[in-house]
Amino acid sequence: KILAHNKTFVEEKGYLKYSTDKYPDKKLAIVSCMDTRLTELLPAALGLKNGDEDNQKRWRSDIPSFWQRYKSLLVAVFELGVKTIMVVGHSNCGAQHMNSDDMICHMLNAGISQDHIDMMHYCGIDFETWLQGFDDGEESVRATVRTIAHHPLIPETITVRGFIIDSTTGKLTPVEE
Helix, strand or coil: CHHHHHHHHHHCCHHHHHCCCCCCCCCEEEEEECCCCHHHHHHHHHCCCCCCEEEEEEHHHCCCCCCCCHHHHHHHHHCCCCCEEEEEEECCCCCECCCHHHHHHHHHHCCCCHHHHHHHHHCCCCHHHHCCCECCHHHHHHHHHHHHHCCCCCCCCCEEEEEEECCCCCCEEEECC
């Protein structure tokens, strides 16, 4: 169904209304959760159209370590001209209160071998921390904002702000330090 739709989309030139270049018009990057409720709600609630921002979806809108996943933000800043980074968490996040032990149990039940899980530990991945959820959405956003703002490769001239969006209404609430 997806391929059939795509064929029609291309044949009917449905892509024309999305035409833009790679540079975000609003010089904005948004780090948000990959939650499906935000796919259309987030840009609609912020009044954004295709080409306005560089949207970087992540699990729970965080960047968990000082170096992990910064490449895309560095590209946004230095190659795409981004001047503002918004970290947008959301209400009722599925990652909130997630338990790493439960996730590992799900992996085992899905046929992932204990040897493969052990191999991840040997590679330096601490599943207990890496797969753990969070208790406070606002504090999670604050921590991500701090981590980005204090990264040695992010210029001090870049504005980094945090927000929580209501995943039902789209109401955006600033998260202050």
